Structures are given as structure tokens and as C-alpha cells.
Amino acid sequence: MDLLSIGEMAELNNISRQALRLYDRIGLLAPYYVDENTGYRYYDIRQCARLDMIQYMKELGMSLKQIKQQLDLKDIGVIQEVLERQKNLIDKNIEELKHKRKAICRAIKSYNGYTTSPREGVIVIEHLPQRKILCYNCGINIYDYGIDTYEYILRELREHIKLNELPMVYFCNVGSIVRKQMLDKGNFFSNEIFLFVDDDFETNEDIEIIPSGTFACIYFDSFSFSKEKKYARLLMDNIKENKYKIIGDYICEAVTELPIFPQNERNMFIKLQIPIKFR
Amino acid sequence: MDLLSIGEMAELNNISRQALRLYDRIGLLAPYYVDENTGYRYYDIRQCARLDMIQYMKELGMSLKQIKQQLDLKDIGVIQEVLERQKNLIDKNIEELKHKRKAICRAIKSYNGYTTSPREGVIVIEHLPQRKILCYNCGINIYDYGIDTYEYILRELREHIKLNELPMVYFCNVGSIVRKQMLDKGNFFSNEIFLFVDDDFETNEDIEIIPSGTFACIYFDSFSFSKEKKYARLLMDNIKENKYKIIGDYICEAVTELPIFPQNERNMFIKLQIPIKFR
DNA sequence: CCTTGACCTTATACCAAATATAGGGTTTAT
DNA sequence: ATAAACCCTATATTTGGTATAAGGTCAAGG
Numbered sequence: 001m002d003l004l005s006i007g008e009m010a011e012l013n014n015i016s017r018q019a020l021r022l023y024d025r026i027g028l029l030a031p032y033y034v035d036e037n038t039g040y041r042y043y044d045i046r047q048c049a050r051l052d053m054i055q056y057m058k059e060l061g062m063s064l065k066q067i068k069q070q071l072d073l074k075d076i077g078v079i080q081e082v083l084e085r086q087k088n089l090i091d092k093n094i095e096e097l098k099h100k101r102k103a104i105c106r107a108i109k110s111y112n113g114y115t116t117s118p119r120e121g122v123i124v125i126e127h128l129p130q131r132k133i134l135c136y137n138c139g140i141n142i143y144d145y146g147i148d149t150y151e152y153i154l155r156e157l158r159e160h161i162k163l164n165e166l167p168m169v170y171f172c173n174v175g176s177i178v179r180k181q182m183l184d185k186g187n188f189f190s191n192e193i194f195l196f197v198d199d200d201f202e203t204n205e206d207i208e209i210i211p212s213g214t215f216a217c218i219y220f221d222s223f224s225f226s227k228e229k230k231y232a233r234l235l236m237d238n239i240k241e242n243k244y245k246i247i248g249d250y251i252c253e254a255v256t257e258l259p260i261f262p263q264n265e266r267n268m269f270i271k272l273q274i275p276i277k278f279r
Numbered sequence: 280m281d282l283l284s285i286g287e288m289a290e291l292n293n294i295s296r297q298a299l300r301l302y303d304r305i306g307l308l309a310p311y312y313v314d315e316n317t318g319y320r321y322y323d324i325r326q327c328a329r330l331d332m333i334q335y336m337k338e339l340g341m342s343l344k345q346i347k348q349q350l351d352l353k354d355i356g357v358i359q360e361v362l363e364r365q366k367n368l369i370d371k372n373i374e375e376l377k378h379k380r381k382a383i384c385r386a387i388k389s390y391n392g393y394t395t396s397p398r399e400g401v402i403v404i405e406h407l408p409q410r411k412i413l414c415y416n417c418g419i420n421i422y423d424y425g426i427d428t429y430e431y432i433l434r435e436l437r438e439h440i441k442l443n444e445l446p447m448v449y450f451c452n453v454g455s456i457v458r459k460q461m462l463d464k465g466n467f468f469s470n471e472i473f474l475f476v477d478d479d480f481e482t483n484e485d486i487e488i489i490p491s492g493t494f495a496c497i498y499f500d501s502f503s504f505s506k507e508k509k510y511a512r513l514l515m516d517n518i519k520e521n522k523y524k525i526i527g528d529y530i531c532e533a534v535t536e537l538p539i540f541p542q543n544e545r546n547m548f549i550k551l552q553i554p555i556k557f558r
Numbered sequence: 559c560c561t562t563g564a565c566c567t568t569a570t571a572c573c574a575a576a577t578a579t580a581g582g583g584t585t586t587a588t
Numbered sequence: 589a590t591a592a593a594c595c596c597t598a599t600a601t602t603t604g605g606t607a608t609a610a611g612g613t614c615a616a617g618g
Contacts, residue, residue, distance in 0.1 A: 005565075005566080006565090006566075007564090007565065007566080012431075012434045013434065014437070014438075016605080016606075017566085018605070018606060018607085019604080019605065019606090021567090021568095022605065035613095037613095038566075038567075038612075038613060038614095039566080039567050039568080039612090040565095040566060040567075040613080040614095041566085041567095045427045045430045045431065046426065046427070046430060046545065048430050048433070048434065048545075049430070049535070049545035049546075052433075052450060052451075052535065052545075053451075053535070055450075056450060056451055056535075058604095059379070060379070060383065063603070063604085064603080064604070064605095065603085079390065080387065080390050080391070080394075083383050083386055083387045083390070084387065086383060087380060087383045087384065087387065090376050090379055090380045090383065091380070093376055094373060094376050094377065094380070097369050097372055097373050097376070098373065100338070100339075100369055101366060101369045101370070101373070104339065104362050104365060104366045104369065105366065107362055108359065108362050108363065108366065111358065111359050111362070112359070115359075147325065148324045148325070151324045151325060151327050151328070152291075152324065154327070154331075155291045155292065155327065158293070162293070171331060171335060172331075172335055256328070256331065256332070256335075266325065266327075266328035266331075267328075284585095284594075284595075285594090285595075285596095286593090286594065286595080295576080295577075296594095296595085297576070297577060297578085298575080298576065298577090300596090300597095301575075301576065314584095316584095317583075317584060317585095317595075317596075318583095318595080318596050318597080319584080319585095319594095319595060319596075320595085320596090337575095342574070342575085343574075343575070344574085
């Protein structure tokens with residue numbers, strides 16, 4: 001019987017010598033024979049079977065520890081269980097990745113929208129598709145407070161997201177909403193912030209739909225409430241001038257950008273939007 | 280302006296204190312203010328914006344180093360590139376996982392097939408669906424050699440797999456093939472081993488299709504060539520006795536099991552199969 | 559028999575992205 | 589005043605390896 005040196009074994013199995021030594025040390029794959037004097041490791045070609053299984057299980061996503069436990073069990077047939085478990089794990093991973101992908105696509109679209117957006121302060125009429133949002137009621141009128149409070153509320157929103165098991169990738173596209181009845185009374189009041197979710201997101205009590213329609217919009221960046229109020233007034237005045245009819249809630253949509261300012265303050269692209277009907 | 284202790288900051292952002300200290304040390308997020316005497320870290324609530332971005336980019340799969348580079352660039356707008364890159368990465372991951380999933384399903388099916396298989400040596404007639412295999416010609420007649428040589432050939436097959444960019448998960452379901460013309464001449468000769476791939480696998484010159492049809496099959500486990508030959512003879516004799524007509528290649532399908540034997544030798548479930556027609 | 563180069567050994571350090579722990583100092587509320 | 593809660597630094601651990609150094613061994617050729 002001819003034995004293989006660690007280098008030969010490594011080459012045959014596409015693994016590094018170092019890795020084989022590691023497997024030896026943790027007891028995952030001991031060489032068939034070790035020279036007492038030199039410490040040289042010698043492997044039997046048939047040990048490739050075990051190494052195959054190790055690499056196979058590793059591919060399935062198991063840790064070396066798990067693999068060792070599994071192989072130490074010497075329990076034939078348990079491999080099926082492992083396979084089932086790993087399949088479910090993979091399914092979960094795929095779902096997660098798909099979710100992430102969607103969120104990224106959303107973010108890409110948002111950013112593109114903003115880079116090709118009209119100049120700051122120009123009012124445009126846009127047709128916007130139906131959108132789904134996940135609302136969070138923070139209990140206070142955010143316009144009564146400053147950016148600090150807004151940050152705290154964002155943290156609360158995030159807790160909310162976590163409860164809904166949403167990936168954090170959605171967190172870069174948030175907004176606030178002033179309900180139509182408040183707007184009609186001239187009361188600039190909002191106790192709700194939200195984030196946009198995918199259109200095929202399962203609708204539950206937290207999810208609300210913003211219907212498609214015609215919106216009067218105005219863009220600006222670098223967020224502050226006084227700036228928002230200024231542009232909101234501009235937008236409302238324009239709507240009044242043109243005798244449009246407001247038919248829904250005021251929305252302030254924000255896309256968070258890289259925070260690069262001295263105090264690392266939040267920098268955002270903002271798009272205010274009010275659904276209207278031409279009279 | 281009220282500042283946050285590291286614990287408050289950590290709690291607000293669902294991150295550990297340790298992680299925040301780490302981020303400080305690597306320069307990813309320095310506290311707004313550090314007490315000179317006590318070394319206590321104090322954060323500004325607005326730094327949540329930067330932390331959000333860090334966590335967002337982390338979610339996208341970027342390393343802390345990459346994130347730091349990105350944020351240090353202070354180049355607004357590069358986020359789009361990052362998003363595109365990460366989207367492609369996710370697409371690749373999803374594809375890979377789907378591949379793995381399929382291979383696992385195949386393995387599960389194989390194992391189930393064997394646990395519910397007839398007793399060793401019993402000949403059964405089965406209808407088997409169309410299957411795709413990836414063939415490798417090893418140049419020698421494997422039946423002229425022993426298990427050691429077979430292991431070497433398996434290594435070559437694996438090199439072959441790697442060239443075809445197949446995930447290693449397929450490697451647990453291999454087989455060998457004796458062509459009909461050899462069988463007809465009574466020549467038990469095989470220089471081809473293969474592995475099963477998914478049905479929707481893209482067909483190229485290495486891929487071969489085993490057509491669906493009726494097969495005479497015999498099951499056994501613990502592989503050795505002499506055992507295979509014994510059962511192959513049994514199978515052939517039975518076919519002759521029953522006056523079936525052999526209409527295609529002899530296939531020896533193996534499912535590798537956990538290697539648990541003293542020398543860690545390969546243990547396999549074997550299913551011999553010969554396509555036949557009733558006269 | 560000697561040398562050379564390829565190969566082997568152990569030991570240690572490193573990577574990412576944290577977590578855990580020890581040992582000691584500080585704040586805060588009662 | 590004092591205890592609980594909190595903070596600090598420094599070090600070790602985790603996972604699955606890779607990299608390197610310093611030194612020992614093997615096989616082939618002269």
C-alpha cells in the first residue's frame with residue numbers, strides 16, 4: 001500500500017497543506033500514519049472518501065465543528081437529516097437575499113430618481129405609481145421638535161421594522177405623512193413616519209397603500225424642518241394658484257445619502273408630494 | 280445638546296458596546312466627544328445617521344474596511360455604484376444557492392430511494408425518468424484496477440467538475456457506465472465515470488442524456504468491484520432468463536454515504552441498472 | 559558521500575467582525 | 589455614603605483558514 005504525503009494528498013483534493021494540518025489538529029481527519037521520528041503525515045488514498053464528505057458537508061454550509069460532531073456520531077443515515085436541515089437553511093437564505101435584492105433595486109431607483117430630479121424648488125406635476133408603506137405612529141407632532149427628536153423617532157421606527165422582520169436595507173428610504181384633513185385645516189401636523197416597502201409585500205394592519213395618481217412635487221436636499229416647511233408652503237401656494245384640488249395626504253419622501261458633513265449629520269434628498277386633481 | 284453614553288448609543292442602534300468601541304478604534308465612527316480624564320465616549324444623536332449608513336452598507340455585504348474607504352472618500356453619489364455592485368453580488372449568490380438547493384434535493388431523493396430500496400440482490404423492474412449526466416473518460420478500464428485507482432479517478436473527475444464550474448455538492452452521486460456494444464460482446468469494460476446533474480442543466484459536449492425507460496435493477500451496498508461484478512452477472516443472467524432485450528448502456532449508480540469504517544474507506548449504496556425491452 | 563532543492567515539521571501571527579472576560583475606575587440614584 | 593449600574597483598557601476566543609519563520613528530512617544527481 002503506497003501512502004500519500006501531505007502535499008500529494010493536498011494536491012489531489014484541492015486543499016492546502018495547512019488546511020489538512022488543521023483538520024488533523026482538530027481531529028477531523030487524522031493521517032493514516034504519522035512517522036514517530038519526523039512527524040511526517042502520510043495519508044491513505046481511501047481517506048479521500050472522508051475528505052470528500054467533509055468538503056461536501058462544508059459546501060452545504062456546515063461548520064467544521066458540526067461536521068466533526070456528525071462524523072463522530074458514526075450514525076449512518078443521519079445525513080438525510082442534515083440534508084433536510086441544510087435545504088431549509090438555504091431556502092431561508094434565498095428568501096433573505098431576494099428581499100435584499102428588492103430593497104437594493106428600490107434604493108437604486110430612488111437614487112436615480114433624485115440624480116435626474118428637477119432643480120431645487122422647481123414644482124413639477126408627476127404621475128406616480130401605487131406604493132406601499134409601513135407606517136409608524138410616534139405619538140407626537142414631529143414638526144414641533146427638532147432633528148434630534150426625529151433621530152430618536154427613526155430609532156423607534158427601526159424597532160418597529162425589526163418586529164416586522166424586515167431587512168434593514170429598507171431603512172434608507174423613509175418619509176413622513178400629513179393627513180389630508182390636517183392639511184385642509186391648515187394644520188401642518190404629522191405624527192406618522194413610514195418607510196417604503198415592496199409592492200408585493202404582504203399587506204397587514206401596519207401596511208398602507210398610497211394610491212397611484214397625479215402629484216404636485218417639489219425637490220430639495222439637506223433636510224431641516226424649516227426648509228421642509230418653506231417648500232411645503234411654496235407647493236401649497238402653487239396648488240392654490242393653479243386651482244388644483246388636493247385629493248389625499250401630503251407626503252415627504254426622503255432618501256438618506258452618505259453622511260459626510262462635519263458633525264456626521266444626516267443628509268437627505270427630499271421630495272415633497274401632494275396628490276391633486278385638475279378642476 | 281445632550282450626548283449619549285456608549286451604552287445608550289448601543290441600545291438605540293441595536294449594536295453592542297464592544298462593536299461601537301471597535302468602530303471607534305478602526306476609525307469608522309469616532310464618538311463626538313471623549314472625556315480626557317475618564318476616556319468615556321459620548322455620542323451625538325445625529326451620529327446615528329452615520330451608524331445607519333454603516334449598518335446599511337454592512338447589510339449589503341460590505342466589509343468594515345470597504346465601508347470605511349467608501350465613507351472616507353466623501354464622494355457623494357458613489358453609493359449608486361456600490362448598490363449596483365452589491366446587487367450583482369446578490370444575484371450571483373442567489374444563483375449559487377439555487378444550484379446548491381437542487382443538488383441537495385437530488386441527494387435527498389437519492390438517499391430516500393436507497394432507504395426504501397429492495398433488499399440486497401433482489402432484481403426489480405423499474406421505470407426511470409430521463410436523467411442527465413456529466414461524463415468523464417479516464418482512459419483505462421476501471422474494472423482492471425482496484426479501489427485505490429478508482430479513488431484517483433474520482434479526483435480527476437472532480438477536476439473535471441471544477442472546470443465545468445459545478446458546485447461540489449454534486450460529487451456525492453457518481454456512477455460508471457458500460458456501453459451497450461461492450462455488454463453485447465460480454466466485455467465488462469468501462470473507462471467512463473460520471474455524475475448526475477440537474478435535468479435543466481445546460482447541455483454541452485460533456486453532458487449526456489440517459490433516456491427514460493424500463494430498467495432491470497439490483498441494489499447492494501458497500502462497494503467493491505468483485506461485488507459489483509457478481510451482482511452484474513446476476514442481473515444479466517436474469518435478463519437472459521426472462522428473455523428481455525438489452526436496449527442501452529449498463530449503469531452503476533453510487534450514492535456515497537458517511538465514511539465510518541475503520542480505515543475511513545468509502546461506503547456506498549449501489550444501484551445497477553440495465554435498460555430493457557420486453558420481447 | 560555530499561549537496562541541492564523540494565518537501566516536511568512546529569510555532570506563531572494574521573484576517574474579519576465581533577464576543578467574552580478580567581481587573582479596575584466612574585456615575586448616578588438613593 | 590454606598591451600591592448598582594455603567595464605563596474603561598487589555599487580552600483571549602471564535603472560525604477557517606493563510607502566511608511566515610526557523611529548522612529538519614528526503615530523493616536525485618554528481
